[in-house]
Amino acid sequence: MVTIKDVAREAGVSVATVSRVLNDNGYVGADTRKKVMEAIAELNYSPNEVARSLYKRESRLIGLLLPDITNPFFPQLARGVEDELSQAGYRLLLGNSDENIQKELDYIQTFVQNNVVGIITATNHVDYKIYEALDLPLVLLDRASENYPAVFADGREGGRLAAKTLIEKGSKRITLVKGPANIKPAQDRFQGAIEELSQADVDFSVLSTTSYSFEEAQGWAEELFDKFSDTDGVIASNDIVGIAIVHEALERGKRIPDDVQIIGYDDIPQSRLSYPTLSTIRQPAYEMGREAAKLLIRTIKKEPGVEQTIQMPVELVERKTTRKD
């Protein structure tokens, strides 16, 4: 490993001087600077971040905590976060919590042990006690909060929009799929949909589900049509479940959208590849990730007047599982 000492020796100056040119602060004579630069290039030196981090008590690392990168909504978030962060010179320490509190605690702890300068968490099972004690910039992603900066989409409005869409397009016996109870955003969109459905002149029923997983989605879809075989409009808890429902409807010989309309939630990339393509409520996941990263960077830099909360717009994406008018 080549260290600052080697560079100093090579350039015939002191380590202090090398450090100055490295960090571009303090006075350094033009030719001294040149010598140092040459030595750096010559030795192919790059500073040890660990030593820096130790001294300055802060790294260029940021912790990102996700429920499960395997759920196609999260890679988008993660990518948005990374793209913004890496551009600003930060690197990502990644953890998947599976909404398991112990894993979450473990990751938070190692984030701290590694001197991260901030944390972004998209976890729902948040135990505020840890976060409270955390003396670190924190931003919540895909989750609202009164206590922390947060970036999230308007779930309630999204739920309303989904319901309104099906109602306007003529569904009369709507089935609303309720996502996992412990996932806050799932409940928000559920509430929004309920509000809208309650005010309208339609029958509706609710199917309770406890997961978003690919493995189980098919099961929920079957259960749905077993229980509510005559439904003519389904509001899915997310796109995975929505795609599974489309699939199952076709399997049972229903015509989409004539016999049954289906609307998803999230707008994951594969929704436009389903057949028929899935109408859905879009959350701008990638942009949410970017915004969260920007917000975090601003709070790290202690910029004044940083908004506590960014609510991203939700949007109807009309494709082929809803009727044309």
Next chain:
Amino acid sequence: MVTIKDVAREAGVSVATVSRVLNDNGYVGADTRKKVMEAIAELNYSPNEVARSLYKRESRLIGLLLPDITNPFFPQLARGVEDELSQAGYRLLLGNSDENIQKELDYIQTFVQNNVVGIITATNHVDYKIYEALDLPLVLLDRASENYPAVFADGREGGRLAAKTLIEKGSKRITLVKGPANIKPAQDRFQGAIEELSQADVDFSVLSTTSYSFEEAQGWAEELFDKFSDTDGVIASNDIVGIAIVHEALERGKRIPDDVQIIGYDDIPQSRLSYPTLSTIRQPAYEMGREAAKLLIRTIKKEPGVEQTIQMPVELVERKTTRKD
């Protein structure tokens, strides 16, 4: 921040002693140990990994370099890696390279700067010059190599299997979709398919594509049926493209699998949610991730006789886009 000094003071011992109980080495009297443990608990102390890392010149961090987490094949790999690694007490520094050599170099450099103890890379655009100079355990994931430990699935065999399947099930005018030229595994499976097709008594044609992205998949599918409208069997370059092709075939009024059979590659989770469900060649992505992590850990620990290379089996998953016999 509570440091080892605080603990030492609280316990009435020296920092050396605290360090000894922390690392469980050297002699420590039973009651001294007890006092220290109590102080640690009392102060809720956990050691600063950065300081440790600096002194020992190695961290508990591992760098993971991926082309793009947004491509659904990679979250599975990543999750496998993480599950295995975190269990062994390692944490993940994550980077997406987009197959861009500069990003790759940047990430590698910061991995090194942060004292990672090893690197796993699933990048194809590998510039061996950097890796050669790297004095660090490295394992290649989803990529074969003679020079480095690697975990990958048998692409050639997979390609063969895909072709053989379509041939056996009666396709006579097969279209083979060739994946991006710079992606090694894509070429392996392509070669395997070519081999098999060449030996068989069928016509076939090749469609060249340059990406795996969701955005463009639809375009490839359209191009395919525009150019080869009478094809009765398609070997897709991966499942994303496969799903897009299924979609487009249906759109054009073709019956699947009667008019055209389609076989994908990877077995990403959403393949079983497509309609009809996609027959495909499965790569055990999650397990590949785990194996890569295990392999890395073993080489880090310098265990003797570590295999240089692990080839994972590839497997036909028959679903609804191929005929039943």
Next chain:
DNA sequence: TTGAAAGCGCTACCAC
């Protein structure tokens, strides 16, 4: 069985 102290690579303060 324990403590003192050097030193990991770097930054920042204080002299000159």
Next chain:
DNA sequence: GTGGTAGCGCTTTCAA
């Protein structure tokens, strides 16, 4: 403008 050096939190000799 530049160099010497203390010190970031920890581990590991070396002595006692």
